[in-house]
Amino acid sequence: MYMANDWKDYEVIDTGGGEKLERWGDVVLRRPDPQIIWPLEQETNLWRNVHGHYHRSSSGGGSWDMKKPIPERWTIQYRDLKFYIRPTNFKHTGLFPEQAVNWAWMMDKIEQANRPIKVLNLFAYTGGASVACAYAGAEVCHVDASKGMVQWAKENVQLSGLASKPVRFITDDVFKFVQREQRRGNKYDAIIMDPPSYGRGPSGETWKLEQSLYPFIEFCTTIMSDDPLFMLINSYTTGLSPSVLNNLLSMTMKKRYGGRLTCGEIGLPITQSGLVLPCGILGRWEA
Numbered sequence: 156m157y158m159a160n161d162w163k164d165y166e167v168i169d170t171g172g173g174e175k176l177e178r179w180g181d182v183v184l185r186r187p188d189p190q191i192i193w194p195l196e197q198e199t200n201l202w203r204n205v206h207g208h209y210h211r212s213s214s215g216g217g218s219w220d221m222k223k224p225i226p227e228r229w230t231i232q233y234r235d236l237k238f239y240i241r242p243t244n245f246k247h248t249g250l251f252p253e254q255a256v257n258w259a260w261m262m263d264k265i266e267q268a269n270r271p272i273k274v275l276n277l278f279a280y281t282g283g284a285s286v287a288c289a290y291a292g293a294e295v296c297h298v299d300a301s302k303g304m305v306q307w308a309k310e311n312v313q314l315s316g317l318a319s320k321p322v323r324f325i326t327d328d329v330f331k332f333v334q335r336e337q338r339r340g341n342k343y344d345a346i347i348m349d350p351p352s353y354g355r356g357p358s359g360e361t362w363k364l365e366q367s368l369y370p371f372i373e374f375c376t377t378i379m380s381d382d383p384l385f386m387l388i389n390s391y392t393t394g395l396s397p398s399v400l401n402n403l404l405s406m407t408m409k410k411r412y413g414g415r416l417t418c419g420e421i422g423l424p425i426t427q428s429g430l431v432l433p434c435g436i437l438g439r440w441e442a
Contacts, residue, residue, distance in 0.1 A: 156422045156431060159255040164231035169202065169427040171195025179240050179248060180231045182206045186246050187217075189393070190433050209246045217246060230314065233258065236286050237314045239307065249281045249307060253421045253434035257387060258287035261347070264385055264441065265291035268344075272384055275336075275343040277329045277350075277375075282308025284347050284387075285322060286315050293345070294321040300354070302326045330362075333375060342380040348372075349389040364392050372407045383412055384442055389421075391435040400438025408440040415441050 166178040172195035175188045183201075185208040195202070206225050211217040219242055228241040233255050240248050265272050265288060272293040276285045281304055285297040289312060299305050305326045312322050325332060329348075336343075350371070354362040372388070379386075386408050388400055397418040404416050418438040422431040 156420050156433075157256040157437065158422050158424060158431065159253045159434075160424050161259075162233060162252060162255060164233065165252045167423045167425045167432055169195075169199075170425050170430070170432055175432065176202055176205070180229055182225050182229065182240070184242065184248070185209065187211050188432070196428075207242055209242070211246075216244070218244070235315070236283075236290060238281070238283065238286070238311050239314060250283060251280075251434070253423050254283050254389065256421055257347075257389065257437060258283060260439070261345070261385070261387065262287050262291040264345070265293045268384055272344045273342070273380070274345045274347065275333075275378070277333070277346065277348040279308060279347075280304050280349065282311045284349075286311050286317065288345075288347075289317045289320040289322050290315060296323045296325065296343070298325045298327055298329050298332050300326065300328055330367075330371060330374075333371075333378060336378050337374070342378055344380045344382065344384045345386065346375050346379065347387045347389075348375075352392040364390075364395075369403055369406075372403055376407050376411050379408075379412070382442070383408075386440040388438040389435060390437075395436060397436045397438065400436060404438050404440045412440075412442065417441075 164180050168176040168178055170191045171193060173187055173191050174185055177184050183205045185205045206223040208220045209217055210220060228239045230237055231240055238250050240250060242248055274288045274293045274295045276297050279285055279297045279299045282297055285295050285308055289295050297308055305324050309324055350364055350368055352364050401416055401418040409416055420436055421434045423434055425432055
């Protein structure tokens with residue numbers, strides 16, 4: 156288990172009954188989480204005295220019940236990295252704090268490379284990994300199909316004082332973008348991807364992880380540089396084992412470049428119980 160356990164501005168206070176109680180800076184939110192299938196032992200005042208509670212709808216989706224006033228958006232910090240937080244209609248807040256384990260790993264890899272590193276961040280969301288890699292000194296290309304998420308990522312880069320760093324923001328279908336990069340002859344030393352279980356590109360392109368992930372990883376090997384540094388894959392797809400990512404990376408990156416693989420679960424510590432909240436899986440290839 157890879158644990159994101161060095162946060163100061165974020166905390167999983169408690170969990171139970173399908174929900175988690177979280178602190179984002181000074182704001183406490185209560186949100187559903189499908190991994191939490193254990194009961195809530197006691198609904199204390201901490202649970203009741205929240206700023207916002209996200210309720211799922213029986214017909215799909217859901218909505219926030221804001222019990223206390225909060226800013227439209229606010230800032231939290233991880234080490235020297237800063238991010239805007241804003242509750243969205245889909246229960247998310249614009250950041251997955253468990254990814255701090257990957258940000259720290261990527262920053263170390265880039266800083267220790269002692270050479271210029273070009274990073275391609277695919278399905279890049281609001282740019283947590285882009286901010287981390289730019290901070291570490293890499294040249295970053297950030298690609299996501301959502302215009303709104305790309306704008307949020309730009310603002311996160313600026314918030315961290317990295318506006319002058321070489322970060323390129325692209326709103327596009329990631330597969331089409333990678334195909335164009337191959338035709339252009341562009342190469343990257345590191346590739347990060349956080350593919351969804353299912354999705355559509357800006358022009359209606361369909362992505363299904365079970366069918367699309369292997370050929371996509373295989374194609375991405377064609378735009379790696381001659382001296383690649385790493386490839387990182389995150390996944391939140393229910394039922395997908397870390398061993399599956401290990402097999403995919405073994406048949407693609409390791410087969411082509413040798414190197415080393417590490418795969419496993421990501422987790423967050425739960426303050427009240429001392430338990431660990433599982434938060435998806437990762438697969439890492441490194442030279």
